[in-house]
Amino acid sequence: MRKRSIAFIILLMMLAACTPAPPDQPENVCNIFSQYPNWYWAANDTKKKWGVPVSVQMAIIFQESSFNAKAKPPRGKLLWVIPWKRPSSAKGYSQALDNTWDLYQKDTGRYGASRSNFKDASDFVGWYAHRAHTKAGISYYNASALYLAYHEGIGNYQHGTYSSKPWLINVSKKVQSRANLYQQQLSVCESKIAKPWWKFF
Secondary structure, eight states, X not given: OHHHHHHHHHHHHHHHHTSOOOOSOTTOHHHHHHHOHHHHHHHHHHHHHHOOOHHHHHXXXXXXXTTOTTOOOOOOEETTTEEOOOSSOOBTTTTBOHHHHHHHHHHHOOTTOOTTSHHHHHHHHHHHHHHHHHHHOOOTXXXXXXXXXXXXXXXXXXXXXXXXXXXXXXHHHHHHXXXXXXXXXXXXXXXXXXXXXXXXX
């Protein structure tokens, strides 16, 4: 039993070590997909499944985590010095909260999905954007509005809670600008992105 426990711990450590580093050039989606073509395959699968453009997915993930699989909100400080609790349970590429991630898993049946796995995070973003489209009528191409709903929650978005947060509106505009930029870049390189090996059979 002890040997099994040690082997399991070693396996977890190996899996953690395999987590890819953030891309070298996150400002250019062509370079991102050149470095990690499997990210494009994942995002393209999400597009086919949920209808959300690859550029919009990538812009949201960039804003949330800068493509850092281990991203978490910084801890607060107790008495300005002592590290304290984190302000939320957000983590991973998508910065999904625990309760929202639980809802995603229940809704999709993907109970093995991980927030530190890019394919799972991409699918989560697609799922959430699809819900925002269905419930609030937001276009899949409206990255700004999708981000507001993503940040505030769809119900709060419908009640306009973001209107009292000019900083958030500015962030959502940056997400839209990045989605537009990524789409322009993709129009040049998308056909050149490496294909999965199984496509050749």
